[in-house]
Amino acid sequence: MKQKITLKHIARELEVSISTVSKALKNSDEISEDTKEKIQAFAKLYNYKPNNIAVSLKNKRTKNIGVVIPDIVHHFFTTVFRGIEKYANEQGYNVIICVSDETFDKEVINMEMLNNGSIDGFIMSLSAETQQKNDITHLKQVLDQGTPLVLFDRVTDDLDCDKVILNDEEIAFEATKKLLKEGRKRIALATTESYFNVSEKRAEGYKRALNEYGIEVDNDLVLVIPYDDIQESMIDAFFDTTDVDAVLSVNEIFAIQCMGVAKKRGMKIPKDISFIGFTDGLLSRYSNPTLTVVAQHGIQMGEMAAKLLIDRVEREDEGEEEESFKTEIVKASIINRESTLN
Amino acid sequence: MKQKITLKHIARELEVSISTVSKALKNSDEISEDTKEKIQAFAKLYNYKPNNIAVSLKNKRTKNIGVVIPDIVHHFFTTVFRGIEKYANEQGYNVIICVSDETFDKEVINMEMLNNGSIDGFIMSLSAETQQKNDITHLKQVLDQGTPLVLFDRVTDDLDCDKVILNDEEIAFEATKKLLKEGRKRIALATTESYFNVSEKRAEGYKRALNEYGIEVDNDLVLVIPYDDIQESMIDAFFDTTDVDAVLSVNEIFAIQCMGVAKKRGMKIPKDISFIGFTDGLLSRYSNPTLTVVAQHGIQMGEMAAKLLIDRVEREDEGEEEESFKTEIVKASIINRESTLN
DNA sequence: TTGTAGGCGTTATCAT
């Protein structure tokens, strides 16, 4: 096992000083062409690469970004992550990822683990539990210690930092209007518990659209489904008691499940009932009928988040004045498929 | 912006030496109870945490694992990753992830980026292009420099290192036998280009089962679908020219697509035709009919891979003798759903 | 043109 070569090795081998080697490898013109050539050739031969850790310690910059998300086996987060990774890599950054598993404790532990020099900044989306408890002292602490932080999607208004969000209210408004324009009168909203910030925003858009069409919001039409324990019987019971001719769902799975139940009950899609879901994942594309969805452009959100973070990190580096915090809004779009009339 | 506190700060503030502080915080009994208390209290108050980078430089261990996978928006890889992350975190390791995007170049670049001290070892699955070119000099180089490497799923026989694989041949054999037992005679194999190691293994199992039942392998029954450009018309054409009463697919998407085409052609599932796919993702669970699949137990594979890697890293740390390379086999299982007779 | 010295933050060895 050959061990990694360092400046010291090269210096010793070539009988010059370490700093000469360092300078030569940076092509400094303090060094004579002769020795530069000699040193560079030797370095190439032995495949010298500076040690990242040592460089990090010196520069107080790791070129690592910490990403903390609630779940990784999840289309939307995975897509955002892809965007983060893409942009970060282009800028020479690596990405360390931690999964909070929707729990508060893991979120805290992961952040503490990373916030001791391992990373230059965080990108994250709040866990369900964190949103529920509405406890963000760990985030405040991170910011307090001067570590930049960018929140995306599941954000909180209680924290002053960069954010990337979807125009949730607006696109839910558009989606609902689309259903109304189809002539639907009894539009259900399939949603999660209300402590999810995004679900709330989507519900607002839904309600605003109904209002605009002079339709009163009927709470019986709001179907709250537990995030982690989807029961088909629950959906079936909902259809039993409620007259529905369209469903707007805050995610993909709820929509697919509702569609499945509707089909079993003999309803024709989209003749009798229309469906729109959030998230343009595989399920929507391969379901039968295919599902009209709100595409969240996760890649773009990820790139945006990474850009905000890296810009801030490097601005700090340059000792430039701090810029005020931004909230970037990524615009969702509706992809028409077979589950709606067009 | 408070900046991070270091041993030096504490030492200066308390008018003791840095080494005293260091020892006190480690509860060394070289230090008097009095000063220990004083120092520990101060450290707690200012929330001192040792700088990971400095510790890494000193120990020549980063407690970071590098994971290089072909794709992240992909159920199987995501699941394996989950297992890696889980085990790694439990052992106090963080995970840096890089996506090769199925390309050789990105795989090489990513690995070089990480292999300069950022990580203690690699876990990876080969990109499509790497398998196609069959060029693994970059992997050999990594091993040569003494960085431990664990391959999973998409492995190569040309490299001596730890591996975690699925019992692909065997489970494909079982799956095919299941179809044969249903009385199927014309079993198609929907597969990828042959340079995918796993597809090859699965094809072998498929053929072995046919042989065992005295059925000759009919190459017309093998449908090769391009990995990145799935054309429905292609599948349709296949059904036009070929008589088929079952399909074994090396992944989930191919199976779902074939099922869709079969349904459109008026075939009844599973009466007229059965389907089994590899990968127990969302699609299989929510398709109509639901798809019988080979579950790959990705989490388990990930945990296994992480364990192999961390064990090796820490064995090295202890200066123990190198253990010989292992290949761990994770056993897949078949999950019966509606797309097969039971 | 080359080399020396100090420092990034921590730890371990060896004085005092």
Next chain:
DNA sequence: ATGATAACGCCTACAA
């Protein structure tokens, strides 16, 4: 019981 020193690998201001 406490402190000085050196080292991990790299960089750079300053000296020679």
